[in-house]
Amino acid sequence: MIYIDEDMVLKLINWDQTFEAMEVAMQRYTENRIVQTARSRTQVIGKPNLLVTMPGYLDDQTYGALGCKLVTFFPTNSDLPKPLPSVLASIMLFDENTGLPKACVGGFEITKWRTSAASAVATRHIYEKRFKPLNILALLGAGHQGRTHADCFKHFFNFQEIRVWNRTASKAKEMVEEFNKKYNTNIFKFYESNEKCVRGADVIVTTTNTSEPIVNRDWVKPGAHINSVGAGRNHHSEIEESLYFNADVYIDHWEGAKTELAGLEKIGIQFKAEVGKVILNQVKTEDPNRITIFQSLGMAVEDCAMSRLIYDSYLKTKNK
Numbered sequence: 545m546i547y548i549d550e551d552m553v554l555k556l557i558n559w560d561q562t563f564e565a566m567e568v569a570m571q572r573y574t575e576n577r578i579v580q581t582a583r584s585r586t587q588v589i590g591k592p593n594l595l596v597t598m599p600g601y602l603d604d605q606t607y608g609a610l611g612c613k614l615v616t617f618f619p620t621n622s623d624l625p626k627p628l629p630s631v632l633a634s635i636m637l638f639d640e641n642t643g644l645p646k647a648c649v650g651g652f653e654i655t656k657w658r659t660s661a662a663s664a665v666a667t668r669h670i671y672e673k674r675f676k677p678l679n680i681l682a683l684l685g686a687g688h689q690g691r692t693h694a695d696c697f698k699h700f701f702n703f704q705e706i707r708v709w710n711r712t713a714s715k716a717k718e719m720v721e722e723f724n725k726k727y728n729t730n731i732f733k734f735y736e737s738n739e740k741c742v743r744g745a746d747v748i749v750t751t752t753n754t755s756e757p758i759v760n761r762d763w764v765k766p767g768a769h770i771n772s773v774g775a776g777r778n779h780h781s782e783i784e785e786s787l788y789f790n791a792d793v794y795i796d797h798w799e800g801a802k803t804e805l806a807g808l809e810k811i812g813i814q815f816k817a818e819v820g821k822v823i824l825n826q827v828k829t830e831d832p833n834r835i836t837i838f839q840s841l842g843m844a845v846e847d848c849a850m851s852r853l854i855y856d857s858y859l860k861t862k863n864k
């Protein structure tokens with residue numbers, strides 16, 4: 545069995561292939577060519593910290609794999625004297641014919657990249673494909689996911705302004721300075737207020753651990769698209785509940801939604817479809833003024849697709 549560490553993953557990964565892998569994983573989901581369950585959650589007693597297991601099988605010529613991501617979600621890591629990321633992961637990849645373990649692939653970068661690319665896929669198919677404007681992007685959260693989403697959305701879309709808000713304002717300020725330098729631009733703008741950041745935005749991305757809403761119904765303009773990525777007490781804590789009643793809500797998978805979004809279903813929110821159906825043109829939002837939400841939970845088969853991609857790229861570099 546080989547071990548592919550995070551440094552190697554970073555050398556091998558790129559946005560275009562990651563986007564394609566997410567599109568394929570979401571499509572194959574809708575075509576019933578995947579197997580996955582809701583993830584298991586093992587909680588450390590007395591703490592919000594979780595060990596999560598995500599097994600999956602994806603049937604695809606290029607991205608198919610049998611794998612299992614082991615991921616820790618430790619929101620308390622940011623309070624450590626030497627802070628650590630709150631989400632850490634490793635992915636085990638198995639031979640489909642023998643069950644032998646083929647590789648253990650670092651899952652930290654993969655989780656950031658694939659989650660950002662899944663938001664980009666949702667934005668492209670739910671929003672942009674309907675010829676919607678891409679003037680202003682609002683990013684709420686400047687943690688690991690917030691930063692990777694900034695790179696990803698800069699790569700795939702041509703926003704004129706990318707706004708950044710974060711609970712700890714200094715981190716958003718730092719991020720804005722760093723990203724303007726990195727891309728030799730001035731489109732990244734620091735926002736002190738989440739309300740001002742959201743008002744007027746065409747696309748909104750939330751990537752925080754908040755358990756209280758940071759996006760209110762009245763702030764979101766008609767027809768805007770939201771990618772809600774973060775998980776606080778619930779996986780849908782970032783958006784005011786009343787906004788869900790006034791939007792078409794898309795998910796990535798029903799097995800996860802049934803458990804992790806049970807709170808939304810309980811208050812009467814109905815999910816319109818999984819993103820795979822939109823990619824396959826089986827469903828769309830007709831009303832141009834309807835707000836759309838992609839409630840991203842993250843799927844095991846996305847990690848299968850990514851670990852296969854990285855594994856194959858790794859073997860190619862070794863055999864050169």
Ligand SMILES: NC(=O)C1=CN([C@@H]2O[C@H](COP(=O)(O)OP(=O)(O)OC[C@H]3O[C@@H](n4cnc5c(N)ncnc54)[C@H](OP(=O)(O)O)[C@@H]3O)[C@@H](O)[C@H]2O)C=CC1
Pocket residue numbers: 617622629630631655659685686687688689690710711712713715751752753754755756758772773774775776840841842843
């Ligand atoms: N949908 C999916 O597929 C995935 C979702 N996630 C989720 O994405 C979220 C972000 O992950 P990641 O970027 O790796 O984590 P980080 O620890 O790097 O960032 C956490 C972010 O949440 C903010 N935050 C924490 N508590 C609050 C609060 N009470 N109010 C407002 N903001 C808050 C932090 O702000 P500050 O700087 O002020 O502390 C920071 O911006 C997590 O909830 C994680 O579970 C992760 C992976 C996949």
Ligand SMILES: O=C(O)C1=NCCCC1
Pocket residue numbers: 596615616617631655775841842843
């Ligand atoms: O999909 C994932 O990976 C995760 N989703 C939410 C919590 C941590 C990991």
